Amino acid sequence: MVNDIVIIGLGAGDLDQLPYGIYKKLKQASSCFARTVEHPVINELMNEGVSFISFDDVYEKHDTFEKVYEEIAETLLKQASVEAVLYAVPGHPMVAEKTVQILIEKGPKYGVSVKVEGGQSFLDALFLAVKIDPIEGFQLLDGTALEKDDLHINQHMIIGQVYDPFIASNVKLTLMEKLPDDHAVYLVTAAGSETELVKRLPLYELDREMELSNLTSVYVPPVKEINKQYREFSTFRQIIAQLRGPNGCPWDIKQTHESLKQYLIEETYELIDAIDKQDEDEIIAELGDVLLQVLLHAQIGEDEGMFTIEDVIEGISSKMVRRHPHVFGDIEVNGEEDVLKNWQQIKQEEKEQAGSTNKSLLDDVGKFIPNLIRAHEYQKRAAKVGFDWNEVSEAWKKVKEEIIEVEAEMDQGDEAALRMELGDLFFALVNVTRFYGIQAEEAVYVANQKFYNRFTYIEACIQNERKEFANYSLDELDRFWEEAKSKGL
Numbered sequence: 001m002v003n004d005i006v007i008i009g010l011g012a013g014d015l016d017q018l019p020y021g022i023y024k025k026l027k028q029a030s031s032c033f034a035r036t037v038e039h040p041v042i043n044e045l046m047n048e049g050v051s052f053i054s055f056d057d058v059y060e061k062h063d064t065f066e067k068v069y070e071e072i073a074e075t076l077l078k079q080a081s082v083e084a085v086l087y088a089v090p091g092h093p094m095v096a097e098k099t100v101q102i103l104i105e106k107g108p109k110y111g112v113s114v115k116v117e118g119g120q121s122f123l124d125a126l127f128l129a130v131k132i133d134p135i136e137g138f139q140l141l142d143g144t145a146l147e148k149d150d151l152h153i154n155q156h157m158i159i160g161q162v163y164d165p166f167i168a169s170n171v172k173l174t175l176m177e178k179l180p181d182d183h184a185v186y187l188v189t190a191a192g193s194e195t196e197l198v199k200r201l202p203l204y205e206l207d208r209e210m211e212l213s214n215l216t217s218v219y220v221p222p223v224k225e226i227n228k229q230y231r232e233f234s235t236f237r238q239i240i241a242q243l244r245g246p247n248g249c250p251w252d253i254k255q256t257h258e259s260l261k262q263y264l265i266e267e268t269y270e271l272i273d274a275i276d277k278q279d280e281d282e283i284i285a286e287l288g289d290v291l292l293q294v295l296l297h298a299q300i301g302e303d304e305g306m307f308t309i310e311d312v313i314e315g316i317s318s319k320m321v322r323r324h325p326h327v328f329g330d331i332e333v334n335g336e337e338d339v340l341k342n343w344q345q346i347k348q349e350e351k352e353q354a355g356s357t358n359k360s361l362l363d364d365v366g367k368f369i370p371n372l373i374r375a376h377e378y379q380k381r382a383a384k385v386g387f388d389w390n391e392v393s394e395a396w397k398k399v400k401e402e403i404i405e406v407e408a409e410m411d412q413g414d415e416a417a418l419r420m421e422l423g424d425l426f427f428a429l430v431n432v433t434r435f436y437g438i439q440a441e442e443a444v445y446v447a448n449q450k451f452y453n454r455f456t457y458i459e460a461c462i463q464n465e466r467k468e469f470a471n472y473s474l475d476e477l478d479r480f481w482e483e484a485k486s487k488g489l
Helices: 020-028 040-047 065-079 098-110 122-130 165-176 203-208 233-243 250-254 257-277 280-303 309-322 336-353 371-384 392-410 415-435 440-464 474-486
Strands: 005-009 032-034 052-054 085-089 114-117 138-142 156-160 184-189 197-202 216-220
Touching: 005 020, 005 098, 020 085, 020 114, 040 052, 065 085, 065 098, 085 098, 098 114, 122 156, 122 184, 122 216, 165 203, 165 216, 184 203, 197 203, 233 280, 257 280, 257 440, 280 309, 371 415, 371 440, 392 415, 415 440, 440 474
Parallel strands: 005 085, 005 114, 032 052, 032 085, 138 156
Antiparallel strands: 156 216, 184 197, 184 216
């Protein structure tokens, strides 16, 4: 025979908060299971002769709360096959009680009816203790499983189940990822009872407070100052919206997708420059400038009623999950080659499903990307279907052929023909760089930087001697160049 499991809440504080009906049920029970006996109501009821079977020892057996809650639930479900079960939890059973959710989920599989009866949540008493109105917006979060992405710092935050200094430390470190170290927080214990304690302290001291128990919650007031919200994506979005709003910036308001293209290109190259310099601070700044361009384009789309940043994020999130079945699905891969093969296959299937009218493998290469990159991409796509040299030596032989053809045109006076042959030479050189996994655009960038460094060295030498370029022969200038080269410039 399978019996019921009846779950009751012990409230947030002392016996005076307990509903009379729940009190009677506990007094009439021969025994009651309790997630923890560390609760003032249980202490008072034990003094009145009520017997409790505690799960406190289960906490010592496992290294995660998930395993603790699973064992408690499994024990209660098995016990229900023997007798009716009365299970008591702190607060209200439906507020911040993971074991209750597991019992509700698994009960039907065991043929067990799970009933929830009464109990007072700690929330009403906590709102009164810290004097806030939840209509302003608040979050109730689990201190044992707190994640940075859960936090909305412009709302009231209540973090429950801060049992001990270890959990308090994790909560502190997570909050510090978004809040200043000295942001004021409140420890609230036994809210609404005679022993209620509310203590204000700076965030960095949160785990130094030893008066923690299963009746302790952390209240985090919302951040009001705009400069303390700059780390929030939503704040950045609001700033961009305001810039393009009725009372915004005239320059931002008049921008279009077309007018912003040049800035996106410029900011992308500045980011590449920062990456090549390996300058972390500059990379942060330039990534911000690139993100600015993305948000401006998204805001233009929203202003025109065409799309929003959510559409952009949804599209790329969906694509990443779809094209990584070996991460988000059950596909197995053996190395990078399998990953790339799957990517291309999924990409092709997407085109077919979308009814793509592309007639060439080359059609999806951007027409406005730098031409050295474009040449690389053309060659890479052609190589995937077998249109490629077998050896790099064959590609290098083609370079030599193109050099001869360039030389043949140099004395003919036909600029168009010479331009064409030089273009062929560049294209052939890109083929060689591709064989070695080198982007020709990046190789030329390095050459440009090298020339810049050595030429500015020559300029500095001339300035030091208080002369002009005209005062030097090419051989003399070349001597400065060699000096720069010897210095590793």
